[in-house]
Amino acid sequence: MQRVALVDLGMGNLRSVERALQRAGEDAGAPCAVVRTGDPEAVASADKVVVPGQGAFRDCAAALAGGLGDALRAQIGRGTPYLGICLGLQALFEGSEEAPGAPGLGIFAGQVVRLPDGLRDPATNEILKIPHMGWNTIRMEREPEGPLRVLAGEAAPYVYFVHSYHAAPAEPSLVAAVAEHGPHRITAAIEQGNVTATQFHPEKSQAAGIRLLGAFLAR
Secondary structure (H helix, E strand, O other), rough: EEEEEEEEOOOHHHHHHHHHHHHHHHHOOEEEEEEEEEEHHHOOOOOOEOOOOOOOOOHHHHOOHHHHHHHHHHHHHOOHHHHHHHHHHHHOOOOOOOOOOOOOOOOOOEEEEEEOOEEEEEOOOOOOOOOOEEEEEEEOOOOOOOOOHOOOOOOOEEEEEEEEEEEEEOOOEEEEEEEEOEEEEEEEEEEEEOEEOOOOOOOHHHHHHHHHHHHHHHH
């Protein structure tokens, strides 16, 4: 049975992610043993790595400093499948406007930027709230080659978001899926090689999220 390291950054409800992974593995015929851990050695020995998180980027950067961040970089570098959720996506970049000077993992060039204030709903002209919270549709920007491909055949699948910041990659082709908050385009997911990461929460996204997690576990 494959071992999945569910990385504990001290942020967010890991139990909901753990339950969703276990259900997705069963549904996809890819059962897994999920280990919640902040131990670099446990991360380094896992078959797959999942990094979730909700909260402040500075706290995330602090949690990833030292051995844990090094273990994640090494796992990604050797081709181990990585799934980032929310902050687990944002942490892949060099830094964030939310916490100037706090370094991310630096796997990809680019910054995490705040959603603009004052956005208006094109239909009602009402000011849209920040954070962007709740159900929204996503649109694929290209044909994904990794786990995101299970959502590519759907007509605008609905997924669940909770965030005020999103990634602005230096290389636009890294973006696999987008969402719209009024007129503003949001990076909803990125994918490259063994790395898949979503700004939305698969564990809160019902059937679409379970399919995505299952595809990740079955890869």
